[in-house]
Amino acid sequence: MKAAIIPVTPLQQNCSLIWCTKTMRGALVDPGGDLDRLKAGVERAGVTLEKILITHGHLDHCGQAGVLAKELGLPIEGPQEADRFWIARLADDAARFGTPGEPFEPDRWLENGDQVTVGELTLDVFHCPGHTPGHVVFVHRPSSFAIVGDVLFQGSIGRTDFPMSNHQDLIDAITGKLWPLGDDITFIPGHGPTSTFGRERQSNPFVGDAALAG
Template sequence: MASDPNAAQPPLRAAIVPVTPLQQNCTLLWCTRTMRGAFVDPGGDLDRLRAAATQHGVTIEKLLITHGHIDHCGSAGIFAEELGVPIEGPQEADRYWIARLEDDGRAYGVPGKPFEPNRWLEQGNQVTVGELVLDVYHCPGHTPGHVVFHHPKSQLAIVGDVLFQGSIGRTDFPLGNHQDLIDAITTRLWPLGDETVFIPGHGQPSSFGQERRTNPFVADSVLARA
């Protein structure tokens, strides 16, 4: 009897594709049973993203957006129109940033086009990719409408610019709020578990447990002294 080629496969696979001069981590994630996938934060360099989908044999069925900054979603509207797929996310408070994409694109040398998502996301929503179901967490602070995607079975979170290896998101941009960011990290991300690995918007992946031990901004020992 032939064996199931997917039997040993994890349900979710992910590949990081750095894009734009800001080296933003666009994530290609896909369902290994259906080979249907999504790009999270397709900020630019669409040729590179098309090549990644082809390389892994993934059919893109939607685009997911963590927040409205140019390096994360400047090309989302362009790409969605080309592929004929919907955009889901971020939370609607990031309309402010999405409306600025063309102007911000000129400032940063990145193509930017405002768009209207097919679905704004809220705390407690879920999104599907193939047969995968990801939970949505609203984590404001870096931007007011920032969301995080979490796949519990894989213990994987895609956190955009909320949290980094050894750092946290900037809050000095318009509508940023440092306390909101700290609260989002400690009340919405930490409960997902120390073993959860996260892909940040820039830099290398880490785990929530590692950051709780060592992050100079949000480690348990640091916050205990605050």
């Protein structure tokens, strides 16, 4: 498995290109915008896209997913269906923030415990609500690798001041679903630099071991 980060939209959201090195088939995770940049990145990597994966329904993560899916004939998998209302309001949010966005219907809503395939890779799906109610995280256990969207960041966690956000749900998802996966998991967040679960347990002021013990 290989992964590349392609920042998109004015919010510099980390769209991830992941691919199976055996088949060179891949997926874009959270193609929120700047589709020409994303397509150029896919071409440079020599990857054949087979699907689009979505962590959650916010504009910077999926505003252009439906457009790209139609253009390339790709299925969309994710997020969990509780984010349907966010996807339904993408056009309104796009007008508000001055960046493109169109509603879409995923080909497959995901649930906790589901799996998605990319080439010959299998990624586990974890429903991690809190930032949004339908947020999901993708984990490739053989590579100790995760794409966590806006659940967790280096030194921070996702905002919970949006409609249907819940701070305690977010804390519970991180500590109850992500931490048990192991300290060696490297993750790509929705924004900013990569980190590991172990590093965040040591130093994150919101969900680190010391912070929770206090």
